[in-house]
Amino acid sequence: MLRALWTAGTGMVAQQANLDTISNNLANVNTTGFKKGRAEFQDLMYQTIRQAGAATGPDTQLPTGIQVGHGVRQVATQKLYGQGNFQSTGNDYDLAIEGEGFFQITMPDGTLAYTRDGSFKKDSQGRMVTAEGYPLEPQITVPDDATSLTVSADGLVSATTPAGTEEIGQITIARFVNPAGLENMGRNLAKETEASGVPVVGNPGADGAGTLAQQYLEMSNVQVVEEMVNMIVAQRAYEVNSKAIQTADDMLGQAASLKR
Amino acid sequence: MIRGIYTAASGMVAETTRTDTIANNLANGNTTGYKKDIAISKDFASLLIQRINDGPAVPPIGTLGAGTVIDEIATIQTAGSISSTGNSLDFAVDGKGFFAVETPAGVRFTRNGAFTRSGQGELVTSEGFPVLGQNGAIAIPNGKISVEETGRVTVDGAEAGQLRLVEFADDRQLVKEGNSLYRTDENGQPATGKIMQGFLEQSNVNIVAEMVNLIAGYRAYEVNAKTVQAHDQLLDKAVNEVGKV
Numbered sequence: 001m002l003r004a005l006w007t008a009g010t011g012m013v014a015q016q017a018n019l020d021t022i023s024n025n026l027a028n029v030n031t032t033g034f035k036k037g038r039a040e041f042q043d044l045m046y047q048t049i050r051q052a053g054a055a056t057g058p059d060t061q062l063p064t065g066i067q068v069g070h071g072v073r074q075v076a077t078q079k080l081y082g083q084g085n086f087q088s089t090g091n092d093y094d095l096a097i098e099g100e101g102f103f104q105i106t107m108p109d110g111t112l113a114y115t116r117d118g119s120f121k122k123d124s125q126g127r128m129v130t131a132e133g134y135p136l137e138p139q140i141t142v143p144d145d146a147t148s149l150t151v152s153a154d155g156l157v158s159a160t161t162p163a164g165t166e167e168i169g170q171i172t173i174a175r176f177v178n179p180a181g182l183e184n185m186g187r188n189l190a191k192e193t194e195a196s197g198v199p200v201v202g203n204p205g206a207d208g209a210g211t212l213a214q215q216y217l218e219m220s221n222v223q224v225v226e227e228m229v230n231m232i233v234a235q236r237a238y239e240v241n242s243k244a245i246q247t248a249d250d251m252l253g254q255a256a257s258l259k260r
Numbered sequence: 261m262i263r264g265i266y267t268a269a270s271g272m273v274a275e276t277t278r279t280d281t282i283a284n285n286l287a288n289g290n291t292t293g294y295k296k297d298i299a300i301s302k303d304f305a306s307l308l309i310q311r312i313n314d315g316p317a318v319p320p321i322g323t324l325g326a327g328t329v330i331d332e333i334a335t336i337q338t339a340g341s342i343s344s345t346g347n348s349l350d351f352a353v354d355g356k357g358f359f360a361v362e363t364p365a366g367v368r369f370t371r372n373g374a375f376t377r378s379g380q381g382e383l384v385t386s387e388g389f390p391v392l393g394q395n396g397a398i399a400i401p402n403g404k405i406s407v408e409e410t411g412r413v414t415v416d417g418a419e420a421g422q423l424r425l426v427e428f429a430d431d432r433q434l435v436k437e438g439n440s441l442y443r444t445d446e447n448g449q450p451a452t453g454k455i456m457q458g459f460l461e462q463s464n465v466n467i468v469a470e471m472v473n474l475i476a477g478y479r480a481y482e483v484n485a486k487t488v489q490a491h492d493q494l495l496d497k498a499v500n501e502v503g504k505v
Binding site: 002003004005007008010011014015018038040041042043044045046048049052053063064065066067068069070071072075076078080082100175177178180181193194195196197200208233234236237240241243244247248250251254255257258260 | 272275276277279280281282283284286287288289290291292294297330331332333334345346347372374376377378379380381386387401402403404416432433435436437438439440445467470471474475477478481482485488489492
């Protein structure tokens with residue numbers, strides 16, 4: 001059958017994936033610490049009908065060949081780790097990372113997960129935990145009688161109790177050579193992979209790591225306008241590909257009706 | 261049989277290939293760094309019609325074409341529009357030039373500058389092929405990467421390498437390989453284009469023009485189909501009516 005049918009079909013599939021990514025970005029526009037994704041495309045293989053450079057005579061060769069492409073494919077959904085906006089919350093347990101790095105979270109199975117979502121809470125044992133109840137690593141335990149909690153820009157945590165102020169821990173953050181290679185697990189958590197490289201753990205502010213801002217949350221870095229424009233582009237690209245399929249189909253119809 | 265049937269059919273075949281090419285352009289209308297293809301057709305070498313049985317001194321009575329064939333599918337290397345992404349590992353080339361990429365099959369060239377950092381800290385394409393600098397792959401440790409227009413890469417102010425940007429005297433020698441890559445036997449020369457960090461080059465496909473081409477191609481196909489039908493009707497008459505008694 002016509003190559004064009006399949007070629008245009010790949011275009012529709014690719015734009016569908018593009019729209020899926022855009023929808024996910026828009027759905028998470030208000031998710032704390034969410035990083036937007038971007039679908040990336042490349043052209044598919046080419047069928048060589050006539051090879052450029054083939055000899056056409058003793059001293060002559062074809063300057064150009066005939067190659068027909070077979071459409072497009074999605075190669076990656078890359079996460080873009082640009083900084084999100086900060087929102088002041090007034091809550092002592094809200095932390096934002098200004099710059100590179102992730103909070104480390106201990107999962108129920110003992111492994112570590114990474115997040116930019118710093119909306120921590122205190123659980124019944126006084127530990128700083130995520131909204132899901134997973135503790136921050138290294139663990140910070142806040143005394144029962146603490147009246148306020150202070151986190152410095154370099155991660156030093158101190159609690160004020162009626163007895164006075166005491167240091168109760170140090171928050172460290174992990175950085176990756178290639179954060180885009182992290183595996184996203186949903187629920188604002190990501191996992192280390194071979195592509196991300198191993199985490200480099202350090203104090204906030206040291207060796208280029210980001211600093212902490214207390215009473216602030218990092219919002220998602222999704223730009224609604226940008227996503228809406230991408231959505232329009234994706235829809236139109238989908239549409240023209242469907243037109244190409246229709247045209248190819250009409251051509252087949254013409255060929256079929258040659259014989260009456 | 262009637263020569264016109266084959267002539268018109270060659271037109272249909274050529275328009276099919278043209279539609280394939282347009283469909284590929286449309287499918288890649290949103291692909292970073294994609295360059296559109298156009299199908300160029302030419303007429304078959306015109307046939308010389310000669311009078312038969314005229315002896316050795318045959319005077320020609322004119323020429324007759326025998327249809328069309330796709331002669332070339334040319335890649336148009338004009339610049340695509342450049343859009344801002346704000347991502348520090350996105351590069352666009354303003355002007356002439358291709359990034360050199362090391363693939364298992366050898367050095368390839370691309371205009372798709374949506375790069376990432378690998379787990380080993382090298383600058384790689386989205387498929388994981390290292391992007392080449394003047395001295396092999398470019399290692400970019402953790403830190404703030406910055407690329408100058410000339411392709412000099414620095415990380416936190418320290419020099420990390422120099423991107424290899426090449427251009428070719430004749431872009432038509434570049435063969436598309438898919439995956440945004442081009443292959444060529446030439447080595448090329450240092451390019452004059454400037455590297456823009458935080459930008460990506462969109463494909464240079466003009467959707468409106470492609471839609472017009474699609475319509476034109478379709479109509480050309482249609483008239484050729486009608487010609488085949490007309491010739492068939494002639495044959496029908498010749499076979500079924502002329503001989504009727």
